[in-house]
Amino acid sequence: MVNQLVIENLKHRPVRTGLSILAIAFSVTLVLTIVGLSDGMLEESRDRARGAGADIVFRSPTASFGTGGGSAPLNQKLVPFLETQPHITMAAGVLIHSLQFPNSLHGIDLERSSRMAGGLRFIDGGPFQQESDIIVDEYYAREKKLKVGSKVALLNRDWTVRGIVESGKLGRMFVQLPVLQDLTSNPGRITQIYLKVDQPSNIAAVVADLKAKQPDYGVNTMEEVLSFFSADKIPQLGIFINVIVGISVAIGFVFVFLSMYTAVLERTREIGILKALGASPGFIVGILLRESLLLAFLGAITGIAFSFGTRYLFLAMIPASMQQKISPEWWPKALLIAMAGALLGTLYPGLKAAKQDAIEALSYD
Amino acid sequence: MTEQMVEIKGLTKLYRQGDVEVSALRGVDLQIAKGEFVAIVGPSGSGKSTLFNILGGLTPPTAGTVRLAGRDLLALSEGERTNLRKKTVGFVFQKYNLLPTLTAKENIDIARYIAGVNGETDAQFQETLKFLGLSSRLNHKPRAMSGGEQQRVAIARAIVNHPALLLADEPTGNLDTENSSLVLDLLRDLNRRLHQTIVMITHNPEAAAYADRIVHMRDGRIEPQPALL
Ligand SMILES: Nc1ncnc2c1ncn2[C@@H]1O[C@H](COP(=O)(O)OP(=O)(O)OP(=O)(O)O)[C@@H](O)[C@H]1O
Ligand SMILES: [Mg+2]
Numbered sequence: 320m321v322n323q324l325v326i327e328n329l330k331h332r333p334v335r336t337g338l339s340i341l342a343i344a345f346s347v348t349l350v351l352t353i354v355g356l357s358d359g360m361l362e363e364s365r366d367r368a369r370g371a372g373a374d375i376v377f378r379s380p381t382a383s384f385g386t387g388g389g390s391a392p393l394n395q396k397l398v399p400f401l402e403t404q405p406h407i408t409m410a411a412g413v414l415i416h417s418l419q420f421p422n423s424l425h426g427i428d429l430e431r432s433s434r435m436a437g438g439l440r441f442i443d444g445g446p447f448q449q450e451s452d453i454i455v456d457e458y459y460a461r462e463k464k465l466k467v468g469s470k471v472a473l474l475n476r477d478w479t480v481r482g483i484v485e486s487g488k489l490g491r492m493f494v495q496l497p498v499l500q501d502l503t504s505n506p507g508r509i510t511q512i513y514l515k516v517d518q519p520s521n522i523a524a525v526v527a528d529l530k531a532k533q534p535d536y537g538v539n540t541m542e543e544v545l546s547f548f549s550a551d552k553i554p555q556l557g558i559f560i561n562v563i564v565g566i567s568v569a570i571g572f573v574f575v576f577l578s579m580y581t582a583v584l585e586r587t588r589e590i591g592i593l594k595a596l597g598a599s600p601g602f603i604v605g606i607l608l609r610e611s612l613l614l615a616f617l618g619a620i621t622g623i624a625f626s627f628g629t630r631y632l633f634l635a636m637i638p639a640s641m642q643q644k645i646s647p648e649w650w651p652k653a654l655l656i657a658m659a660g661a662l663l664g665t666l667y668p669g670l671k672a673a674k675q676d677a678i679e680a681l682s683y684d
Numbered sequence: 685m686t687e688q689m690v691e692i693k694g695l696t697k698l699y700r701q702g703d704v705e706v707s708a709l710r711g712v713d714l715q716i717a718k719g720e721f722v723a724i725v726g727p728s729g730s731g732k733s734t735l736f737n738i739l740g741g742l743t744p745p746t747a748g749t750v751r752l753a754g755r756d757l758l759a760l761s762e763g764e765r766t767n768l769r770k771k772t773v774g775f776v777f778q779k780y781n782l783l784p785t786l787t788a789k790e791n792i793d794i795a796r797y798i799a800g801v802n803g804e805t806d807a808q809f810q811e812t813l814k815f816l817g818l819s820s821r822l823n824h825k826p827r828a829m830s831g832g833e834q835q836r837v838a839i840a841r842a843i844v845n846h847p848a849l850l851l852a853d854e855p856t857g858n859l860d861t862e863n864s865s866l867v868l869d870l871l872r873d874l875n876r877r878l879h880q881t882i883v884m885i886t887h888n889p890e891a892a893a894y895a896d897r898i899v900h901m902r903d904g905r906i907e908p909q910p911a912l913l
Contacts, residue, residue, distance in 0.1 A: 320790070320797040327785035592781045595742065596795045596841075597770025599763070678742050681777060 325609045328582070335578055336614065342574035343618025344625055346567035346660065347653045351626035352643060353563045356633075357556055359644035360421065365548035369541065370488035372436040373411075373513030374522050376544050377401065377529065380537040391500070391508035393536075398512055404529070406521040411435050412509035413489070414499050416474070421640060422459075424473060425490035426499030426509075429454075435515055436488045443467050444482035447495050452481035454493040458639040474502055491639055564656060571618070571660020575611050579668040583607070583675075590672050591680025600673030607669045608662070615661035619654040688751070689849055689881045690716035690739065695748035697734050697904075708734040710904035712748070719879040721872065723892035726901030732885045735901070736853050739883065740773045741765035753848045770799045774842030778854035780834040782826040788837045789822040792844050799845045808878075809844060816840055816870060832863030839870060843880065850874070852884040856891050868894045 329336045379392035395412050402410045411434075414426035429446055433439045442457055444467035453471060455463075460483045465471065469480045478494065500506050516522050522540055529538045551557065583590070590603055630643040697709040708731045716722050724732050737743045738750060741757065744765070750757040753772055760768065769775075782791045796805070805813075813819055816836045826834050835855060842850055852871065856864035872894050874880040884895060892898045900907040 320793055323790060324783070324786060324794065327790075331785045588781065589783050592783060593794075593798070594766075595740070595769060595775045595777075595781070596798050597766055597768075598798050599766050602798065678737050681742075681779075681781060 321606060321609065325606060325613060328586075328606075328610060329613065332582075332585075335581065339574050339578040339614045340618045340621055343571050343615055343657050343660065344621035346570040347619050347622025347657055348625040348629060349570075350564055350567045350653055350656060351622065351646070351649055352629045354560060354649050355626060355630065355643040355646055356641055357560060358646050359642035361548045361553075362644060363642045365545050366487050367489060367491075368544060368548065370436060371432075371513050371541075372488075372515065373541055374516040374519070375514040375526060375529070376511055376537075376539050376541060377410075377514055377533075378511035378537045378539075380535065391503070391505035391510055393509045393512065395496075395507050395509045398509075401512060401514060401529075404525070404532075406517050406525050407514050408517050409435055409515040410512055412496070412512045414496055414503070414505060414508070415490070415510040416499060416503055418473065418492075422491060424499065425493045426496040427489070427493050428496050429493070432489060432493075432513075435513055439488055440485040442483045442485060444480065447481055449479070449481075450495065450498050451476065451478050452494070453478035454482040454484055455480055456484050456486040456488075456491045456639070458486045459491045462637050462639040476502065568656055568660045568663070571615070571657050572663045575614060575661040575664030576668065577664075578614065579607055579611055579665045580671075582610070583668040583672045586672075587675065587680045590675055591677045594675075594677035595681065604665075604669040604673050607665050607672060611661040611665040612658060615657040616654070619650075619657040622653060622657070623650055687718045688715055689718045689720070689753060690714065690883070691749070691751040693749045695735075695738070695750055696746045697731070697738060697743075698746045699734075708904055709738075709745075712901075712904070712906055714899065714906055716881065716883065718881055719875070720897065721875040721882045721895045722884070722897050722899055723895035724883065724885045724899045724901060725887065725889070725892050726907075730901040731904040732901055733853055734904075736851055736883070736885055739849070740775055740851050741768040771845060772848050774845065774847035774850045776835070776838050776842050776850070776852040776855045778857040780826070780831070780838045780858075782834055782837055782841075784826050787823050787825050788818060788829065788833075788840075791826075791837055792841045795841045795844055801845060805844065809840075812843065812874075813840060815873065817866075830863070831858055832860075832866060835859060835863070835867055836870065839867065839874075843874065848881060850880055850882045852882065854885055854887065856886065856888065864888075864891065 377397070379390075391414050393412070398410045398412045401407055409431065411428060411431040413432065416424045416426070418424055439454070447454065453473070455465060459465070460480070463471070465480050465483070467480055467483060471478045471480060473492070496509070500508065514525075516525050526538050526540055546552065593603055627645065630645060633641045633643045692712055692714040695709055695712040696707070699706040699708055712731075712735065724735065726732055738745045738757065739752060741760065745758055748758070752768070755768070783794065786794065813822075816839065818833070818836055818840060821829060821833055826837070829837070839855075855871070856867055859867060868891055871882055871884065875882050884891070886892050
């Protein structure tokens with residue numbers, strides 16, 4: 320019976336109901352998109368790191384993962400040295416130069432890096448031919464609408480796209496190592512070195528050995544490196560997500576508040592009627608609460624649906640810059656966020672309705 | 685001595701609006717017997733609706749004693765007055781006051797729901813619906829009904845929980861002659877057939893004539909009964 324009243328009330332004002340649902344959906348979409356982006360981009364970076372095919376990463380102790388920086392703290396002479404160490408079958412140095420977030424340019428020894436990664440798979444074009452050649456991955460090519468032979472301007476230079484490779488290995492943009500070293504005034508220097516070990520069971524021993532021999536460097540297994548690519552390892556990201564959640568609760572709150580507030584004003588007479596029929600203040604607040612929780616529920620569902628839409632948009636328009644993951648484990652949280660906003664928004668209008676004088680309401684003209 | 689439904693002695697009501705005090709009732713004495721149909725008439729501002737609101741538990745009295753079905757209204761808490769409205773009184777207003785988003789049937793059902801009554805309505809009520817001429821209009825919303833039909837739904841809603849007292853404030857105020865007499869016939873029938881105690885406020889002497897007794901109000905007081913002819 321009360322549900323009937325709640326549903327009829329919502330149907331009675333379709334525009335207001337629709338706008339409230341959209342507003343709540345918007346805040347839910349915001350949360351899911353931000354969370355999905357942070358998860359998606361981390362996962363993508365992690366996959367690319369894994370795609371390097373290495374077992375161990377050797378780097379300067381001051382370097383941090385996730386960001387390449389512009390730094391090249393290692394001497395590339397370390398590469399042949401490391402390759403002579405027991406159990407190490409291959410070493411490949413890269414120079415990573417950060418461009419506009421989140422992109423970076425990788426200076427590589429194509430033959431070595433490709434061999435370590437199990438081969439870069441060319442979708443179109445092929446290996447470097449000239450110094451000004453660049454190889455890009457398919458996402459970057461799609462986002463920037465590049466084809467083999469296209470020109471790209473990076474680091475004050477024009478590059479020619481020589482090849483397009485499958486995404487998911489090492490990086491998005493590759494140039495030849497010496498060329499990048501030259502351009503960034505880092506002759507003979509590199510950012511990190513990927514190492515391949517003969518057998519997985521030897522990895523731990525090799526790491527221990529390297530740490531002992533080269534105490535001034537950072538030596539990590541790939542597994543350790545990959546574990547850095549998660550939201551809980553990056554405190555700023557957690558704070559950022561909390562801020563977005565807070566904003567979303569606030570948006571939901573404001574819209575539900577406005578919606579319920581106008582509903583209470585509009586229904587002055589109806590609330591008076593219910594009171595004359597003997598409805599208690601709790602009964603009346605209960606109706607408003609159900610109404611706003613229903614709005615929140617519908618808004619959350621719509622918001623979840625919308626998050627598939629934003630994912631589609633990112634994928635269609637900027638696949639190289641932003642990858643959004645669909646995170647179903649966030650759906651219940653999104654619903655709670657919407658409900659929290661709705662409950663807060665109903666508090667004041669609900670109290671106002673409960674206190675309303677039935678006589679004044681009924682003598683309203 | 686007949687059993688009294690309403691016993692009012694020295695009832696006063698002061699409305700305070702900022703610094704201004706309005707004395708709406710200035711010492712009302714009135715007794716209404718169980719099963720009586722009383723009409724209250726009087727000029728605008730004489731305090732009729734105020735009396736109605738106090739009897740219905742919509743507003744507390746300032747002073748005096750008001751006993752309704754044996755209970756002292758002055759002593760009731762807010763919650764107890766809510767309960768009084770649930771079970772003991774039924775309201776009919778001038779402006780029908782149906783919930784616009786619900787159908788006629790749902791409007792009646794919600795009164796039962798609030799009073800905590802479940803299940804089907806009793807046979808007597810079904811008969812009343814037939815008598816009200818509403819059986820075929822139950823699934824319409826107020827918007828789709830005439831004023832007369834809406835007021836009949838409001839009456840059905842007011843009596844569905846078998847209140848001890850049916851209160852009606854200008855129930856025919858918005859109706860044409862034909863619908864007015866329909867509603868008034870109905871009230872008189874409820875009174876005769878079911879011994880429903882009714883207090884009806886009206887401006888219209890023809891409407892008042894349907895009642896067993898007419899009470900005149902002026903300036904917040906009951907006028908002395910005119911001598912019987
Ligand atoms: N809520 C209120 N606040 C302040 N004054 C009020 C309030 N309700 C009624 N009054 C005043 O009390 C007096 C009696 O009003 P009441 O509504 O009882 O008269 P009435 O006999 O019903 O009049 P009418 O025939 O116009 O309906 C009037 O002077 C009115 O202005
Ligand atoms: Mg009045």
